[in-house]
Amino acid sequence: MANWKQALGAIVVLGIAGCGYWAYDRLNTSRSSVADDTTALVDVKSTDAAAIKRGEYVMRTGDCMACHTVPSEDPFAGGYEFKTPFGTLLSSNITPDRDTGIGKMTERDFFNAVRHGQGSKGFLYPAMTYTAYAKLTDQDMHDLWAYMSTITPAKNALDENAGMRFPYNIRLAMAGWNMLFFDNEVFAGDSGQSEAWNRGKYIVEGAGHCAACHSPRNDLGAEIASRFMQGGNLGDWYAPDITGNPHSGIGHLSNESIVEYLKTGSNDVAIASGPMAEAVENSTQYLTDPDLEAIATYLKSTNGAKAEVPAPIAASQPEVKAAALRYEVNCSACHGLQGEGIKSMIPAFAGNNAIMADDATNLIRAMLVGARAVATHDKPTGAGMPSFEWKMDDRQIAETLTYIRNTWGNAAAPVRPEDVAKMRQTLAARPNLATN
Numbered sequence: 001m002a003n004w005k006q007a008l009g010a011i012v013v014l015g016i017a018g019c020g021y022w023a024y025d026r027l028n029t030s031r032s033s034v035a036d037d038t039t040a041l042v043d044v045k046s047t048d049a050a051a052i053k054r055g056e057y058v059m060r061t062g063d064c065m066a067c068h069t070v071p072s073e074d075p076f077a078g079g080y081e082f083k084t085p086f087g088t089l090l091s092s093n094i095t096p097d098r099d100t101g102i103g104k105m106t107e108r109d110f111f112n113a114v115r116h117g118q119g120s121k122g123f124l125y126p127a128m129t130y131t132a133y134a135k136l137t138d139q140d141m142h143d144l145w146a147y148m149s150t151i152t153p154a155k156n157a158l159d160e161n162a163g164m165r166f167p168y169n170i171r172l173a174m175a176g177w178n179m180l181f182f183d184n185e186v187f188a189g190d191s192g193q194s195e196a197w198n199r200g201k202y203i204v205e206g207a208g209h210c211a212a213c214h215s216p217r218n219d220l221g222a223e224i225a226s227r228f229m230q231g232g233n234l235g236d237w238y239a240p241d242i243t244g245n246p247h248s249g250i251g252h253l254s255n256e257s258i259v260e261y262l263k264t265g266s267n268d269v270a271i272a273s274g275p276m277a278e279a280v281e282n283s284t285q286y287l288t289d290p291d292l293e294a295i296a297t298y299l300k301s302t303n304g305a306k307a308e309v310p311a312p313i314a315a316s317q318p319e320v321k322a323a324a325l326r327y328e329v330n331c332s333a334c335h336g337l338q339g340e341g342i343k344s345m346i347p348a349f350a351g352n353n354a355i356m357a358d359d360a361t362n363l364i365r366a367m368l369v370g371a372r373a374v375a376t377h378d379k380p381t382g383a384g385m386p387s388f389e390w391k392m393d394d395r396q397i398a399e400t401l402t403y404i405r406n407t408w409g410n411a412a413a414p415v416r417p418e419d420v421a422k423m424r425q426t427l428a429a430r431p432n433l434a435t436n
């Protein structure tokens with residue numbers, strides 16, 4: 001953690017010093033000049049129904065509502081808390097309220113905030129995913145603006161970074177961060193690829209901001225470009241590899257089954273939970289089938305890390321036999337004797353690549369605190385997974401998970417009891433009763 005802070009201290013200095021053309025390029029907002037700079041949002045009331053509808057679709061794709069709304073409070077009124085290692089950040093009130101929202105912003109100011117991370121109080125923290133929205137086209141931005149003008153203004157005065165500790169509460173530091181990590185470039189398509197592929201890339205890299213969770217990050221919280229979509233750890237969740245790699249990623253899935261997952265929250269093998277359940281509920285279930293198909297086409301074309309498929313752990317070992325019995329008694333009623341699960345309700349383990357991810361965070365988490373599956377318009381009832389933390393110790397949980405990762409054709413590294421113990425602490429789960 002100490003070097004995290006030193007490094008951030010260094011970029012504060014960098015940010016203040018500024019660096020000639022480099023800085024200019026990274027912080028350049030000239031693309032916003034296509035937007036109107038005369039009328040503030042409070043005075044805009046779009047009547048272009050088609051533009052408003054398209055803008056609402058951009059909002060859904062970008063999942064703006066999820067981050068800018070506290071459940072059961074006014075939509076878009078902000079105040080959602082982001083806990084970071086440097087303190088707590090709040091999302092902004094982005095309703096058209098004049099005094100506490102973005103009512104005073106012109107369309108140009110709005111473009112600067114959403115595509116370049118330069119907001120009404122200065123540089124924005126990259127918890128606001130402008131790093132992805134930078135790719136949004138002018139047309140999508142105009143439509144989004146039309147939609148914003150239809151939102152009901154709500155009063156909610158916020159000081160977003162008041163909970164950030166010194167020196168991380170200095171917005172200028174984000175200029176330094178941008179200089180190091182912000183790819184301030186328009187979307188780059190590839191004319192050699194199909195229209196669907198290009199559309200998919202645009203959604204994934206742009207509004208969909210999938211890499212915000214699915215790419216690993218460096219110590220300063222920036223996505224590592226060379227490991228695009230190869231899996232990101234979110235603390236107590238893991239967003240798995242969704243590259244075209246057939247072993248670690250989703251290369252073995254049909255487009256149809258990827259579309260079904262994004263539309264309904266589940267497919268033959270996997271069921272979305274946690275942050276992905278939220279992404280499906282608030283965002284991807286609203287996308288059209290051709291757009292979801294486009295996402296699948298693009299994701300499957302991305303290269304994962306070289307697949308080194310490990311040999312499965314031999315079933316003859318005594319701890320594997322004990323785990324097999326434990327599985328039969330505790331798990332098979334739901335997940336099936338052959339790890340086949342129950343379609344759309346209980347995830348399968350056989351052929352489920354997320355079960356074999358190097359990072360077993362989600363599996364350990366499910367065992368310790370249970371899980372509740374996603375509920376969508378198409379599949380409204382989410383099934384539940386009971387917790388086993390009271391029933392099994394760290395070693396038993398690790399062995400059971402190692403078993404499901406290495407049976408029915410699966411093969412993956414063993415789960416270590418230390419990792420279970422660590423997660424128990426993270427989740428503040430109580431120690432199991434059996435050993436007390």
Ligand code: HEC
Pocket residue numbers: 058059062063064065067068082089090091092094101102110113114118119120121123124125127128129133144160161
């Ligand atoms: C992952 C969470 C997240 C998502 C998704 C998100 N935002 Fe934000 N947004 C934030 C946070 C956090 C802030 C406050 C950042 C700060 O103060 O530095 C913010 C700030 C803003 C601001 C700046 C307000 C001001 O007064 O400067 C605007 C405008 C904004 N968001 C619009 C949007 C729009 C439009 C979308 C969807 C296209 C969106 N946001 C999606 C988290 C998010």
Ligand code: HEC
Pocket residue numbers: 203204208209210211212213214237238239240241242249250258261270271272273274275276277279284295353354362
């Ligand atoms: C807020 C974080 C977050 C965002 C944003 C996000 N995901 Fe996910 N995603 C996750 C997590 C966490 C999981 C694992 C869920 C589970 O195991 O139940 C996941 C799982 C998935 C899976 C299933 C992978 C498998 O092997 O079963 C797919 C496919 C997927 N995400 C696609 C996407 C796409 C496409 C986007 C962008 C449109 C996206 N995700 C955006 C966090 C996120």
Ligand code: HEC
Pocket residue numbers: 270271272273274326327330331332333334335345346347354355362363364366367371372373374383384385386388400401404
């Ligand atoms: C009552 C039914 C039920 C029982 C019993 C049960 N599970 Fe689950 N399990 C579920 C459901 C439903 C989910 C999906 C929850 C979700 O997607 O949020 C799940 C999810 C999981 C996951 C997470 C999968 C992922 O992709 O992240 C793991 C790992 C898991 N179960 C392992 C086990 C093990 C091991 C046992 C036995 C010790 C067990 N389960 C017993 C219903 C059950």
